[in-house]
Amino acid sequence: MRYVSTRGAAPALGFEDVLLAGPAADGGLYVPESFPRLAPGEIRALAALPYAEMAARVMQPFVAGAIAEKDFARIAADAYAAFRHPAVAPLVQLDANLWLLELFHGPTLAFKDYALQLVGRLFDLVLKKRGRRVTVVGATSGDTGSAAIEACRDRESIDIFILHPRGRVSEVQRRQMTTVTSRNVHNIAIQGTFDDCQDLVKAMFADEGFRDRMSLAAVNSINWARVMAQTAYYFAAAAAIGAPERPVSFAVPTGNFGNAYAGYVARRMGLRIARLVVATNRNDILARFLETGELAAAEVTATLSPAMDIQVSSNFERLLFEISGRDGNAVGRLMKRFRAEGAISVGHAGLEAAREVFSGFRLDDDGTLASIAETHKRCGLLADPHSAIGIAAAKAAREPAVPMIAVATADAAKFPEAVEKATGVRPALPPHLADLMERPERCAELPNDLKSVQDFVAARTERKGAA
Numbered sequence: 001m002r003y004v005s006t007r008g009a010a011p012a013l014g015f016e017d018v019l020l021a022g023p024a025a026d027g028g029l030y031v032p033e034s035f036p037r038l039a040p041g042e043i044r045a046l047a048a049l050p051y052a053e054m055a056a057r058v059m060q061p062f063v064a065g066a067i068a069e070k071d072f073a074r075i076a077a078d079a080y081a082a083f084r085h086p087a088v089a090p091l092v093q094l095d096a097n098l099w100l101l102e103l104f105h106g107p108t109l110a111f112k113d114y115a116l117q118l119v120g121r122l123f124d125l126v127l128k129k130r131g132r133r134v135t136v137v138g139a140t141s142g143d144t145g146s147a148a149i150e151a152c153r154d155r156e157s158i159d160i161f162i163l164h165p166r167g168r169v170s171e172v173q174r175r176q177m178t179t180v181t182s183r184n185v186h187n188i189a190i191q192g193t194f195d196d197c198q199d200l201v202k203a204m205f206a207d208e209g210f211r212d213r214m215s216l217a218a219v220n221s222i223n224w225a226r227v228m229a230q231t232a233y234y235f236a237a238a239a240a241i242g243a244p245e246r247p248v249s250f251a252v253p254t255g256n257f258g259n260a261y262a263g264y265v266a267r268r269m270g271l272r273i274a275r276l277v278v279a280t281n282r283n284d285i286l287a288r289f290l291e292t293g294e295l296a297a298a299e300v301t302a303t304l305s306p307a308m309d310i311q312v313s314s315n316f317e318r319l320l321f322e323i324s325g326r327d328g329n330a331v332g333r334l335m336k337r338f339r340a341e342g343a344i345s346v347g348h349a350g351l352e353a354a355r356e357v358f359s360g361f362r363l364d365d366d367g368t369l370a371s372i373a374e375t376h377k378r379c380g381l382l383a384d385p386h387s388a389i390g391i392a393a394a395k396a397a398r399e400p401a402v403p404m405i406a407v408a409t410a411d412a413a414k415f416p417e418a419v420e421k422a423t424g425v426r427p428a429l430p431p432h433l434a435d436l437m438e439r440p441e442r443c444a445e446l447p448n449d450l451k452s453v454q455d456f457v458a459a460r461t462e463r464k465g466a467a
């Protein structure tokens, strides 16, 4: 499988290079040259398989030519062995023809584990093969940092440095990062905001000398391998309730559009998905786009579902590429205009192409609390605020003849305040994290200053004879 850039001006690459590359040289994102298709019989056969085997089969065409089938199957088995539910991605029925796909049974209790547990191991495999090491750097406002740390801890070819804004992430989120004591894991609390952290990471990548000396790498949500890994649970869920015979729909809590776009990819691979509902909070740029065809950024407002407090959804460019008829030049022009003016329009044909698959939904914080309360009252389930928006979207968009699956993206215990406010019940952390509040923490504190952070990264990386 070869991969091309959404802006059409960067060289095509194979899977290994796309895995390690980050954005393409022309500023675009890599996508497969063509989408592989699974025949109805192959989809039917998935229902009988354990999750890891099913996932390896779905993803195999994307790594074909780069990673041997046997190695890939072993990596997938290893990645999903640590999940706390034997089904890995279980479905729970909420109502007639309404289901919840629970994607929070990984080590850090959010759906990002489903991709990152695989990606960390793929990095290790490819780097060992090439005799290389990398230094992963990233900024987090919450869930991504812990999922990336859990994915990279103790991997021989990786050092990982995660920046978070000091005092501005929840205590559970901070402790999920700072209590990991593996030698290759480094947490940095920055005296600044999340935007400061992100700017520091961008500046480290922009400093070419530093980037090359440290072999900097990223595992952020534009990484193609993360999208690829996320297609698997769409197949798992649809096969479990009757694919390929029955079409299904999904409602997906959305921020950077990685998860919802993975559903789109599954559909292009032959899965009969009738509708993908893009569920947003008050930061509703994507819901507005699906109403008007105009992508117009607004101020980000803080909500009860912080992982969706995003205005510029980086993976949206991948959909733009498809609805523009895979015209990289057109995408390049649109993205340039969007960066300059904060708004673009895709025209009638583009909007119709997007609407054929997607519809939008938005819910404010009061609605989110009401959805948590109702889910608890009617089904006895504690939904986290992100999942509760997905459930409300699923109910609103349901059609009688098509099973609807709401995607649950985090465990309620990650957002105990909102859940307790809505239900009166404080969700408990699962057993493997029960002593989280007592574990010792390890974290450096640094000023919002590029040189200080670079010196820290260089000192910790070089001590192990890397780069």
Ligand SMILES: *Cc1c(COP(=O)(O)O)cnc(C)c1O
Pocket (backbone or CB within 6 Å): 110, 111, 112, 143, 144, 221, 253, 254, 255, 256, 257, 258, 259, 260, 307, 308, 386, 409, 410
């Ligand atoms: C990251 C995240 C999302 C948003 O997913 P995208 O792929 O960025 O759209 C939703 N819910 C939770 C809990 C998350 O951690």
